[in-house]
Amino acid sequence: MERQRNIVWHHSTVTKKGRQQLNGHKSCVLWFTGLSGSGKSTLANAVDHALYSQGYQSYVLDGDNIRHGLNRDLSFGADDRKENIRRIGEVAKLFVDSGQIVSTAFISPFQNDRELVRKMFEADEFIEIYVKCPIDICEDRDPKGLYHKARKGEIADFTGISSPYEAPCQPELMIETNKYSIDNSVGKILQYLRDKKIL
Structure with missing residues (x-):
């Protein structure tokens, strides 16, 4: 295209x-992925609060919040879901370039989309965190x-019900939120960041 x-x-x-x-x-980017109700947003915000409390520069990009603004023009169809994740990857990259630790809480159900985002970053800057939780517990939550709406047919293309979720093959971290407390899970993520010399 001409434009x-x-x-x-332009280099800064x-x-x-x-x-x-x-x-x-x-x-770096902490890419939280998992089913709706698995605890992605809760965990991402708890990690962000812990980092903030310790004086680190961090921010959270939440799926629902982003769809209120930047991605308000996108649907939940296959093409728009792909574009949703691409845009988030680009925004997350800006945060990483600014020197911050950014947490993204998005279902991001497809392995290929997550891998495309990973390729935007340098080695060790993309940390995929699989927030694993059985779907029956997610439904109970x-x-x-x-x-409830998806089961009634009121929501089309709902991940886990009428649209698939492809679990990460080799995530940097897997957090089973049905087995561990928030504090325990946050501690595990912070320890990973220390071990990788990010903190």
């Missing part, structure tokens, strides 16, 4: 490494009443 041929990348004077040094830690 793409006339666009040239302040580098990502410089921002990381100023912040006192490396930057059903904090937004979505499973």
Whole structure:
């Protein structure tokens, strides 16, 4: 396209490494993926609060919140779901470039879409966290009443019911929220970040 041929990348004077040094830690994306009701948003926000409390620069990108603004024009059909994840990947990359630790809480049901996002980042910057929870427990929780609506046929293409969820093959971390407390799960993620010298 003509408009793409006339666009040239402008390099920032302040580098990502410089921002990381100023912040006192490396930057990365914590990509929380899992079924609706598995605890992605709860866990992402708990991790964010723990990082904030310890003086780290962090932020949360939540699926529902993003669809209120940036992605409000997208549906839940296959093509728009793919575009939803692509846009989030690009936004997350900006946060990583700014030297922050960004947590993304999105179902992101398809392995290929998650792998495409992973390729946007440098080695060790993309940390896939599989928030694993049996679907029957997710349905019991059903904090937004979505499973109930999906079972009644009121929501089409609902992950886990009428649309598939492809679990990560080799996530950096797997958190089973039906087995471990929030505090325990947060501790496991923070320890991973320490072990990888991100914190």
